[in-house]
Amino acid sequence: EDQVTQSPEALRLQEGESSSLNCSYTVSGLRGLFWYRQDPGKGPEFLFTLYSAGEEKEKERLKATLTKKESFLHITAPKPEDSATYLCAVQAFPDTGNQFYFGTGTSLTVIP
């Protein structure tokens, strides 16, 4: 069964304190791995797509990396406005359902 597991569930960082969020996945075949950000009371907002092991994507203070079993979202020198829940999702082969399987997310709080 396809599964996505995110850790930690919650993370509190001081402003400027870099860290990483983890997304482990078990799928029959990975079509793509996606990172989203979700603010309270809002829908998820797309951040990155990764397709193959070794791939990296960057956007401002965020960098996403992918291996054959997991992805990391690295946050460098975070600011309070980076506080949100970060969701990981995968899309698997065979592409029978167009389903994006989401993890439960990591709730990040950045303290000024």
Add this chain to the structure above:
Amino acid sequence: GAGVSQSPRYKVAKRGQDVALRCDPISGHVSLFWYQQALGQGPEFLTYFQNEAQLDKSGLPSDRFFAERPEGSVSTLKIQRTQQEDSAVYLCASSLDRGRNTGELFFGEGSRLTVL
């Protein structure tokens, strides 16, 4: 509008009532998804449309849930005889294609359903 619009934003229903949740996707977006998000959980897939065709409804939890997109734009998720376990945020997302190429889904702000 510029984004995905959902209504109502909040709905309180008595157990046993029927509810209808509306999604207005971004104009021209072919694909439309419905997700259910319980408190503290990630979104869970309910159903998928490509234009007006409902290609996947494997995530609908029971036959009380029904979705339609008759003209390939606006979609409605209907829940009949609501139960307390139906309480959740219902998210609608659209994408220009099947979402296969970029994984970029555009989500609405959701409809929060509370069943008393």
